[in-house]
Amino acid sequence: MAKKEQKRKEIKRKLLHKYRLVILNESTFEEKISFKLSRLNVFVTGSLLIIGLIGFTTLLIAFTPLREYIPGYSSTKLKRQATELTYKTDSLVRVLNYTNRYLDNIRLVLKGDIENNQINRDSLFEQFKLDPSKIDLTPIREDSMLRAEVALEDKYNLFESNKGGGNLVLFSPVSGTITQGFDAEKKHFGVDVVAPKDTPVKAVADGTIIFAEWTTETGYVVVMEHTEGLLSVYKHNGSLNKGQGDIVRTGEVIASIGNTGELTTGPHLHFELWNDGSPVDPSDYIDFK
Template sequence: MAKKVKKRKEIKRKLLHKYRLVILNESTFEEKISFKLSRLNVFVTGSLCIIGLIALTTLLIAFTSLREYIPGYSSTKLKKQATDLTYKTDSLVANLNNTNRYLESIRQVLKGEIESGEIDMDSLREQFKLDPNSIDLTPIREDSVLRAEVALEDKYNLFERNTGGAEIVLFPPLNGEISNTYNVEQKHFAVDVTAPTDTPIKAVANGTVIFSEWTADTGYVIILEHKDGLLSVYKHNGSLSKAQGDVVRAGEVIASVGNTGELTTGPHLHFELWSNGNTVNPLDYIDF
């Protein structure tokens, strides 16, 4: 027991034993600064310095941009950018899928293909059927004038849809002799109209040009997109007057009659109407 007490006193003495740290002038040995230190003071001071350095380093890492230089540490800004990029990527993927589906429908129009072998004509006609109860049939002066112009020019035909009374006026793209009619069984989803070469071809309704290029099978082709998912297709043209992205008005010249492409037998217009990916008979809605 006495040894333990003696040992504790010895340790305490060593910790509290005073030492003098003196800084002298090298030339004159003049004492400049002196400190009285003990081992306990040195230990406490050193510990406090280490704790201070750790605290300062932690603050610098937590509240400054230095943390971005630490491997494996991601900043809040980078996380936000990554999240924004993820959302943008999802949006781009969705837009890409929609674009691919849209382009696939355009490919079907160009190739003359449909998704199924059978077309439900009754459902298609139902889409374009006009509900008389939704229209006021009381004659007015403007209506009489319009009817007179229609009867005189034989130029207009209503392409009507059962969409709350909305209607599209379709112009005949070309006046001529019909050489081949719409035939689903033969996969001829168009009307062929013969006319002299370079005869102007007109847009059947207001719309936007979504395709205006040359194809090997059908020559110069132009496709217009109209409202309510309606597409009008003009093939075997001799030349094209409009480019992709152009906005056209009904009755505006968009091409001329020609005999281009491998699948042609003479100057004519191969005209198709497509509604939401399904073909319709142009003769049901346009008087050529």
């Protein structure tokens, strides 16, 4: 115990032992500055200086632009800009993909090719088929009310009530004689209506012009987009009265009867109707007489 006590006193003596730091004039040896120091004072002062320097450096890096000069450290502004650009890029990619699919569908309509646009829905949902014998199909009151409401709406639905043909439901684009009818097997997805040259061609319903240009095979072509996935196509026109992007009302003149394009044999209108990407017989909905 005596040795430990003596050793402790020796350490204390060394820590608290006073030293003098003197700065002299080298020529005259005149004393300029002197400091009284101890090992403990030097250790404490040095530690405080190191801690203060570390704290000052941390604050300098954290709250000043100097941090941007440190390798591997990016600014908050750059990170925010990178994030915003990433979001914008993703949005542009989605819009571009949607636009490309939309243009592909329009291209199929113009070419009259729907083989690649058909989907076998039965095979697509084959794995989800249910056995009716194992399901209680007794309709509940809410289901009966919904069925009645849907039936009332379908009564006035454009295509549901006229799929079997019959009444006039769309405005006739032109009056004339049908020389060739709808024939999906021969890929004639519309009707050819003969009319005098320069006869006005009118819009069958309200919509927007999404294509109005010259094509080699079908001459001047107009494609209109209507509601509920309906497209109307007017081919072999002599001239165009509307351009792409124009909003057109029912019965408004959009073109005139002509004889343009390689696949024409005289002044007439080739008219098509497409519903949700599939061609339908225009004669079932329009009286061309």
